[in-house]
Amino acid sequence: MVFRPQEYFRPASLGEAVTILDGHGERAKILAGGTAFYELAKRGMIPNVDRIVDISKLDLSYVREDEQTVRVGSTTTLAELGESSIMERPYLGALRDALENFTPAQIKNAATVGGEICAGVPFLDLPPILLSLTSRVVVLGPKGERVIPLESFFIDYFLQDLRRGEFVKEIQIPKPADSTGSGFANLKRNAVDLAVLNASSMVTLEGSHRCVTCAIGLGGMARIPIRARQAEQVFVGKEIDDPTINDALRSLAELKPPSAIHAPPDYKRRVIRVLVRDTLRRALERAGGRPI
Amino acid sequence: MTHYDLQLKINQIDYSLTVGPYESLNRVIRERLGLTGTKKGCDYGGCGSCTVLVDGRPVYSCMYPALRAEGKEVTTVEGLAKGDDLDPLQEAFVNYGGLQCGYCTPGFLMSARALLDRIAQPSDRDIRYALSGNLCRCTGYQKIFRAVKAASEKATVGSTP
Secondary structure (H helix, E strand, O other), X not given: OOOOOOEEEOOOOHHHHHHHHHHHHHHEEEEOOXXXXXXXXXXXXXXXXXXXXXXXXXXXXXXXXXXXXXXXXXOOEHHHHHHOHHHHOHHHHHHHHHHHOOOOHHHHOOOEHHXXXXXXXXXXXXXXXXXXXXXXXXXXXOOEEEEEEHHHHXXXXXXXXXXXXXXXXXXXXXXOOOOEEEEEEEEOOOOOOOOOEEEEEEEEEEOOOEEEEEEEEEEXXXXXXEEOHHHHHHHOOOEOOHHHHHHHHHHHHHOOOOOEOOEOHHHHHHHHHHHHHHHHHHHHHHOOOOOO | OOOEEEEEEEOOEEEEEEEOOOOEHHHHHHHXXXXXXXXXXXXXXXXXXXXXXXXXXXXXXXXXXXHHHOOOXXXXXXXXXXXXXXXXXXXXXXXXXXXXXXXXXHHHHHHHHHHHHHOOOOOHHHHHHHOOOOOOOOOOOHHHHHHHHHHHHHHHHHHOO
């Protein structure tokens, strides 16, 4: 399908971006890295959009931190995030797992962190990772800023908690306690394909094995990226070892993932257990726990 | 429909033109500026034949709005050779049979150039990783891989005093 937008806005300030988005409503769509935007546009999936709002001039490409929080600007590319010095932190191991292996380079250099959570498809790599890191989203709009948990940001396919005139300014990752590690794994058909399933785990330990907190993010297992709350609860206050992992993984059998052409629900339920186990092992090792 | 003024810098040459909101960098490079070395294949980020460098990084020019390239340095395959002297990568592609029909070649060259500019002595994995966003339906990739490896080794030998 031929995509013929009528106008291309390059706002120079956050306020100008909000005014444009608010003024044009559903006819306007944010262009961040463009990698999802053009694919959706050329497939005819955003037929009402004829105004492009390019937010690349808003100085939202950054990775900053203070004592409590890592802040990632929404137009930071996946390449820029992967090159950031904070990637060495054990609690961000899941991000490192994903970004070191992210292909192809052409997408990595263009796709943005904000775009990953706003593209509205449930199998991209960053959303489950950011869920497991208990991230928050900073949304800017006509009424000012809202800070919302990433978990409640996802509503459905192609639908997020964004109201008229709003867009994502920043993603915040709270810094966890010491002895925290995270890990990521996904299932792809080949090196450059999008994932069929992805999983990410973060664990905070007390001593060498006892779990204080655990967060697990899953992609491809529902219409949106989700937390595996039941599985997480199994670990809290317990040793993370093979029996508890098996207990936790049993709860994943109740998930009802949408069927994919090369991965029916039963297959997804079997494979996600393998992926989650793998991410828990990685997280545990990075948190300084005894290997299992 | 609104059109916009755009100052573009491609292969160290400044261009001044007016473009529409729908025009990709690929379309402007090929159809407006006549730099047809850069190809258009799938037209949505799957094949890599449109790869150009923006500020030294490979991107798919089919998914890159022309208006976003303002103020950035764009390099296309035409920018590789210095006059009649081919880039060492181009020579290696010739010497190692790294092309047959040649349609994907400009994209592969740009991805490989970005790699060698960033890592002088890439590992085998680095090379495969850097080329993973480019498809070739003729060569089976091995000859392209060997060409890039040979170019990197030659560059390393050449830089040794």
